[in-house]
Amino acid sequence: xxxxxxxxxxxxxxxxxxxxxxxxxxxxxxxxxxxxxxxxxxxxxxxxxxxxxxxxxxxxxxxxxxx
Numbered sequence: 001x002x003x004x005x006x007x008x009x010x011x012x013x014x015x016x017x018x019x020x021x022x023x024x025x026x027x028x029x030x031x032x033x034x035x036x037x038x039x040x041x042x043x044x045x046x047x048x049x050x051x052x053x054x055x056x057x058x059x060x061x062x063x064x065x066x067x
Contacts, residue, residue, distance in 0.1 A: 004039040011040045020061040024049060 001009075003023060010016040020043075023036040028046035036044045043057055 003041075004035070007040045020064065022057060 003025075007021050007023075010019060010021060013019075021041050022043040022045055023039075023041040024045045024047060025032065025036070026047050028044075033044045045053065045057070
């Protein structure tokens with residue numbers, strides 16, 4: 001199962017619609033970003049993703065969970 005299929009399964013779960021999910025991929029073209037959005041990912045990160053970007057994303061996810 002690839003990440004696209006996995007996020008599709010996650011989104012079908014009762015709490016899966018609210019679960020934040022980020023794609024970490026080696027593909028960064030606009031078509032790839034559209035593909036991850038359409039699959040149900042909330043964010044698209046291209047490898048190697050800078051640590052400050054990952055920290056910011058995790059912080060955003062934590063804030064959303066707290067509210």
